[in-house]
Amino acid sequence: MQMEDLKKFIKKEDQRLRKYYGNFEDEEKHILARTVKLTEELGELCDEVLSYHSLQRQDKLDKRDANNLSEEFADVVITTFLLAEAMKVDIEKALKQKIVKINKRYKK
Ligand SMILES: [Mg+2]
Incomplete structure (x- = not known):
């Protein structure tokens, strides 16, 4: 998937x-709702990470679907992009700038 495809999907979903x-x-x-939704999705991802390492109650582990982990990662990314859209943040530009900044940390 290309960034353009993701950005198109986010605009449509918004x-x-x-x-x-x-x-x-x-x-x-709207922005507060998007922010709360992001924390909800992050909580769901944390739940899946705990399950992945068998750190949940057995009844939860019994219901675990291995596909849920990747789905929750996707939910966190999508809700993050939706929040950025709501706040008119150019997420592609922000990511590019952050990657440059992170890469500079290792050039010393
Ligand atoms: Mg979810």
């Missing part, structure tokens, strides 16, 4: 969510 939730007339509420 429009679908706005339509579904009544267009988020209050933008601050």
Whole structure:
């Protein structure tokens, strides 16, 4: 998948969510909802990481689906991109700048 495909999907999903939730007339509420959703998805990823290492109750482990881990990683990425979209952050530019910054750390 290319970054352009992901960005197109995020714009489309943002429009679908706005339509579904009544267009988020209050933008601050929209951003807070996106932020809370991100923490929800991060919690779900943490749950899967714990399960991956068998650090959950047995009844939870019994219900574990191995595909859930990768799905939760995707949920965190998608909700992060949706929050960036809501806050008008150019995530591609932000990622490029951050990668340059991280790479500089190792050039000393
Ligand atoms: Mg999820």
